[in-house]
Amino acid sequence: MAGSGSGVHAAHTYRPALTLLASLFFMWGFITVINNTLLPHLRSVFELNYTQTTLIESVWFIAYFVASIPSARLIERVGYQKAMVVGLLAMAAGALMMVPAARLPSYEVVLVALFVIASGITLLQVAANPYVAVVGPPETSSSRLNLVQAFNSFGTTLAPLFGGYLILGRSKGGTSEAGVALTAAERYADAQSVILPYIIVAAVLVILAVVIARFPLPAMGQATQRAGREARKGLSLWHHRNLVLGVPAIFIYLIAEIGVSNLFINFISQPDIGNLTHQQASNYLFLLWGGMMVGRFLGSVLMQRIDPARVLAVFSIGAFAVMLIASFAHGPAAMWALIAVGFFHSIMFPTIFTLAIKGLGPLTEEGSGLLIMAIAGGALVVAQGWLADQYGLQLSFLLTVACELYVLFYALWGARPTHALPPVEVEEAQPPATGA
Numbered sequence: 001m002a003g004s005g006s007g008v009h010a011a012h013t014y015r016p017a018l019t020l021l022a023s024l025f026f027m028w029g030f031i032t033v034i035n036n037t038l039l040p041h042l043r044s045v046f047e048l049n050y051t052q053t054t055l056i057e058s059v060w061f062i063a064y065f066v067a068s069i070p071s072a073r074l075i076e077r078v079g080y081q082k083a084m085v086v087g088l089l090a091m092a093a094g095a096l097m098m099v100p101a102a103r104l105p106s107y108e109v110v111l112v113a114l115f116v117i118a119s120g121i122t123l124l125q126v127a128a129n130p131y132v133a134v135v136g137p138p139e140t141s142s143s144r145l146n147l148v149q150a151f152n153s154f155g156t157t158l159a160p161l162f163g164g165y166l167i168l169g170r171s172k173g174g175t176s177e178a179g180v181a182l183t184a185a186e187r188y189a190d191a192q193s194v195i196l197p198y199i200i201v202a203a204v205l206v207i208l209a210v211v212i213a214r215f216p217l218p219a220m221g222q223a224t225q226r227a228g229r230e231a232r233k234g235l236s237l238w239h240h241r242n243l244v245l246g247v248p249a250i251f252i253y254l255i256a257e258i259g260v261s262n263l264f265i266n267f268i269s270q271p272d273i274g275n276l277t278h279q280q281a282s283n284y285l286f287l288l289w290g291g292m293m294v295g296r297f298l299g300s301v302l303m304q305r306i307d308p309a310r311v312l313a314v315f316s317i318g319a320f321a322v323m324l325i326a327s328f329a330h331g332p333a334a335m336w337a338l339i340a341v342g343f344f345h346s347i348m349f350p351t352i353f354t355l356a357i358k359g360l361g362p363l364t365e366e367g368s369g370l371l372i373m374a375i376a377g378g379a380l381v382v383a384q385g386w387l388a389d390q391y392g393l394q395l396s397f398l399l400t401v402a403c404e405l406y407v408l409f410y411a412l413w414g415a416r417p418t419h420a421l422p423p424v425e426v427e428e429a430q431p432p433a434t435g436a
Contacts, residue, residue, distance in 0.1 A: 017217050018144070022151040023208060024084065024128055028121045030155030030162075031091065031201060033261065033289060035060065035114070037163030038194065040265045040278045045187050046107050050263075050393070054385030057262050059111045061254070061378030063118035064125075068373035071126040072365070080127045081217045087127070088209035090120030095202035098194055105191035122372065130368035133354050141358070142308035145350040147300040153293035153346065157286060164282030166197040235363055235421070243367045245414035246356025249407060251377030253348050256319075256403035258378040259396075260341055263385075264288060267393055268335045284335070288342035295346025303351070312351045313411035319344035320404040327397045334394070341400075348407055352415075361421025 035057060043053045075083045094116030101109035132148050133141045237243055265281040268274035274281065295315070302311050322344065325337035353371055360367045387396035 017215075018132065018148060020212065020215055020217075021128055021132060022148050024088075024124055024212070025148050025152035026155040027088075027205065027208060028091075028124055028155070029152035030159045031095075031117060032060075032121065033156040033159035033285075034163045034167075034197070034201070035262070037160055037167050037265070037278075037282050037285070039262055040269075040281075041167050041190065041194070042107070042110065043266075044278075045105065045191050047187075048107075050266075050385040050388040051382060052385075054262060054382045056111065056114065057258060058379040058382040060114050060118045061258065061376050061381070063115050064122050065373055065376035065379070067119040067122040068126060068369055068376075071123040071372075072369040074123065075127055075365075080131055081212065081215075083123055083127050085209045085213045087120045087123030088205050088212065090123065091117050092120075092202040092205040092209070094118075094120060095198040095205065098198040102191045102194045105188065122375075125375065126369060126372045129350075129353060129372065130357065130364060133357060133364075133368075138358070140304065142351050142354040143300045143303040145354050146296050146303060146347055149350040150293055150296035150300065153289060153296050156289035157293050160282045160285035160289065162197065164279055164285075167193050169279050235361075237360070237363055237367055237370070239419040240360060240363070240367070241418045242358055242415050243356045243360060243370070245410055246352055247370050247374045249352045249356070249410040249414065250349065250371050250374035252403045252406045253345075253352060254375055254377035255380045255384070256323075256400045256407075257345050257349070258381045259384040259400055260338060260345070261285070261288065262381055263388065263393060263396070264338060267338060267397075270393070272330050273394075274332075274335045284339060287339050291339065291342035292346040295343040296350070299347035299351070303347075308351050308355060309411050309415045311347060312355070312415070313408060315344045315347055316404050316408040316411055319348075320401060320408065323397055323401045323404060327394060327401060338397075352407070352410065355410075355415040359417040359420025363421070 039053050039056060042048065042056060046052075071083070071087075074086065078086075094113050097109065097113035097116060100106075101113050129145065132145050264285050265278050268284055269276050269278055269281045274284070276284075299311060299315075319341050322337040322340045326334050326341070328334075329337060353368075356371055357364050357367050384396045384399050387399060
């Protein structure tokens with residue numbers, strides 16, 4: 001009976017914290033997917049080929065590789081809560097850098113601004129993903145992270161509407177038929193359309209940073225960290241197959257997800273697929289990310305009853321099938337197949353993440369850092385851009401098909417833990433001081 005009461009008390013203690021953290025997941029999903037409307041916009045403004053366009057997103061994901069280890073060290077020095085505040089403020093600073101980037105306009109300053117925003121998101125990812133996974137019972141960690149990641153998908157669902165209206169809808173390139181050349185004056189005018197959206201984003205991020213700074217989050221306290229350092233002696237991450245194969249699973253999955261989302265608007269705008277303007281195509285991008293949101297809510301429920309690895313296997317088979325259709329079909333069939341992959345991709349990141357850190361015990365934080373670093377796999381979207389330039393945009397999605405097969409392999413075999421260790425514990429939130 002005591003254990004049951006403790007579980008109810010813990011759920012009551014951590015529910016407000018998880019609710020607040022859901023807002024962080026929402027914001028970094030929202031900002032990341034603004035890129036999906038930004039990239040076709042920048043392709044028009046700077047007259048970029050597919051390789052140059054996807055290079056913008058590669059810079060974004062290189063930040064995950066560069067900033068992951070410094071983020072983990074910052075968390076160890078200042079704690080999870082202060083690190084989240086720093087991450088939000090870094091994202092706000094990067095968003096404000098888009099203002100001079102638009103006024104110049106400068107392709108290089110855009111790259112720097114997006115790198116700064118992505119570095120802030122990396123810090124949030126390193127802090128928030130393992131926190132959510134560890135903050136409750138280990139057996140429901142996949143369900144819990146899928147639930148909170150669903151709010152990330154809620155942000156990704158709204159972002160195309162926001163970007164489509166405020167960026168593509170207010171630009172000549174966004175409202176013109178595909179392939180229409182713009183004058184230099186029109187390209188300069190189009191560049192200015194990113195200023196208002198990013199000022200709004202920066203303001204929201206600053207407000208959220210203030211809220212997080214003042215909120216009493218449950219802490220992974222210093223005592224737990226000291227105990228963890230002692231417990232880590234003699235242990236190795238490389239003994240855990242689920243982590244060793246989970247890192248490339250995250251890396252490879254990100255190639256698939258980012259390739260689909262970044263090239264989605266250009267793909268369905270083609271005359272033989274959807275024959276749409278970029279602004280019209282952004283409304284269908286809303287459906288891609290909406291499917292991901294629905295899939296995560298559904299996945300959260302399913303994983304309370306079904307082994308997460310089995311659910312992951314079924315979803316990877318579905319993703320493999322629809323991507324084959326998108327790669328070879330034409331017209332509405334290809335368009336709706338690409339939209340459908342959002343649903344099947346939905347549970348992949350949070351489920352791979354929780355399966356990969358299962359049984360790591362005191363090695364959880366280091367394992368989480370490696371998994372977040374693996375998000376840099378999104379940088380290889382430039383490889384799909386190169387394939388699109390060489391062999392055609394549609395056939396480039398065969399790279400995504402191959403990625404789905406590795407996720408299936410991980411679900412069926414690679415996710416089985418070896419040398420499992422007892423889970424770490426999280427301290428309860430302390431009430432704010434009320435005076436002497």
